Amino acid sequence: MVNSIQISGVQYTYPGSDHPALVLDEMTIQEGQICWLSGLNGAGKTTLCRLLAGLIPHFFRGQLSGGIQVHGQDTTQLALADVSGLVGFIMDDPFDQLTRATYTVRGEIAFGLQNIGLPPDEIHERIEETMGQLGIAALAERLPTSLSGGEQQRVAIASIFARRPNVLVMDEATSQLDPQGCEDIFDLVTRFKEMGKTILMVESKPDNISQVADRLLVLQDGHLIANGPVKDVLGSGVYEQAGLSLPSYPSLARGLQAKAVAVEKLPVTLEEARVMVERLRHASH
């Protein structure tokens, strides 16, 4: 597998602060994976997202050292507009992400493509393709600000995705959505993975993200304390030691272990949980 993101010896301190917000010795993410980035408030999740999206150091100044490579390109050396073509950044509030400079969804998606001076034919082609891929063709002529939160978030993602980035960074992209809106976003993320995109998601809904993520990265006080397959990291106990709440299935298994029930591996998916329950039922007979 090809490395999609490679970070080495990174240290970043926000302007006016004397304490680094992020200290990463080594972090590698491979292409075509869904990575779940977790940590308590202030752990450095948003800072890492901003770093990958090129907003650090191009938008947020401060002191930055070390190397950040996305698909072999040093993002600190590229212009922000070029980084945004490599890494798509999606924020938590869907409303805030709308440019409010257009009054159709089609225009909203076109905005980023117009900014980089693509020819009109290519813009139209990409708009149609993106709306088709994200299932929002029916919203094409709607006013973006009049859409529901989930629809707005899908439009925001579409407008980023139309730039065809290799990596998508989603900072709490589902935090303001209703359950259906969340489901839609997780479906999209799975589709992006199938297209070979790398996705880094900061997510506070462990039950949903644990079902789709390949890797789990845990940040604590700006340091990366775990980076591995979801099951391994959850099973290692590092996640809980960082003060984070387990998803429902592993949590159930931990509860059983606490009551001296023999559970070998923590289940992560629904299927694994079902198998665990089946085994326990057989064992009890």
Add this chain to the structure above:
Amino acid sequence: MSISQGVFFEGTTVIHRLNPFTKLVIAFSLTLTALVADTVWIPLAVLLVSIVLLTLAGGLWKVGRIIVRYLLIMLAFLFVVHSLWYTGGESPVRMVGPFEIKIYGFLYASMISLRLLVVLSSFYMMMFTTHPSDLVFNLERRGLPPKLAYVMLATLQSITEMQERTAVIMDVQKCRGVEMEGGLVTRARAYFPLIGPLIIGSILNIENRALALEVRGFSSGATRTYIQKVEEARWEVWLRYFLVLLPILSLAVRCLW
């Protein structure tokens, strides 16, 4: 929320169908014509034109409400102060009951009021009938730098955005038991728990909007592509030329008479 529309309301009136740039020229032309005049008759005539345009646009009632709610007290105060205490020199007077009304002061207050009403009605006529992004897009096509165009758009939108935000904060503060309604002192006191969240929220909103633009290559430096066509009738171009002449004519009247 539909903040992005500002005070715009959809419609199919003849004013709605005008090119946004023409409406902007109308607003500026009427305003300047009223401002450079030194006789009340010109602002009065311009105001009548504005009222006709507002009526055609279907916005007369809306502007009337704004004037009654926000401007009426100020205008009344203006008339009282200038009519009774005019200091611009000797003035003929007229007794109204026990009050000595200074005619020049009254005319001066009329002039300021008419100018204010012209500014308000002509710009509201434009804003009621023009989607902010249409206006900005149109100006951008005529050579306005995209960054400046966006600042203009954000400023137009910020009016309703701040109103919405204020309403939300007021509701939140009311839920916490803060008195937000009542007499003058109560309302003045209510400003403090309102201003903080309003300003901080607005600053954060600006940062998020800037981020949203930057992650879409807003500062790429590339020549922006336009995918919409600007369509306008030939007569609108001639109308704009005429509108440019109006303030000049008003100035000429001032200089020659």
